[in-house]
Amino acid sequence: MVIEKHELSRLAAPKAGPIPPFCVGCGYNLKGAVSTRCPECGRTFVAREWEAKAAELARDGAEIREANEWANRGLYVALAGVVLTALRFVLLASCLSDVFRMLGALCGVACLFLGIGTYRVARLPEWVTEELAPQPNRDLGAVLLVIGLGLAGIVFY
Numbered sequence: 583m584v585i586e587k588h589e590l591s592r593l594a595a596p597k598a599g600p601i602p603p604f605c606v607g608c609g610y611n612l613k614g615a616v617s618t619r620c621p622e623c624g625r626t627f628v629a630r631e632w633e634a635k636a637a638e639l640a641r642d643g644a645e646i647r648e649a650n651e652w653a654n655r656g657l658y659v660a661l662a663g664v665v666l667t668a669l670r671f672v673l674l675a676s677c678l679s680d681v682f683r684m685l686g687a688l689c690g691v692a693c694l695f696l697g698i699g700t701y702r703v704a705r706l707p708e709w710v711t712e713e714l715a716p717q718p719n720r721d722l723g724a725v726l727l728v729i730g731l732g733l734a735g736i737v738f739y
């Protein structure tokens with residue numbers, strides 16, 4: 583296979599952000615490689631494929647960071663929901679009770695969405711997490727789902 587000149591120059595000056603040239607087939611890091619053949623799986627390096635895949639991974643990484651940030655904010659929403667729901671039971675005789683009931687349930691629904699967000703984004707291959715983003719925080723997502731279900735469910739009591 584003939585390697586096009588522009589592909590070699592792209593190899594020398596990667597434009598895929600922080601991701602080094604890697605094998606699209608197996609993820610092997612090709613930084614500093616002298617051959618266009620992957621030493622791990624034998625696949626021929628094609629700059630266009632690498633750039634497309636790197637751009638895709640960068641998008642996934644950005645989505646993961648965003649989902650994790652929202653999940654972190656979800657903890658405050660959960661806390662607010664617990665406080666509002668507690669106030670509702672404290673003020674059971676007051677007409678404010680129903681307001682707190684609805685606000686608590688709304689916080690619960692918000693927690694559900696923020697928790698699900700960590701499951702909707704794709705996990706990254708492990709070899710690229712250092713450059714791009716951590717994995718989706720699905721443990722926190724699960725906590726938010728449980729709290730959200732509790733807050734949304736208790737509205738019926």
Ligand SMILES: [Zn+2]
Binds near residue numbers: 605607610620621622
């Ligand atoms: Zn490979």
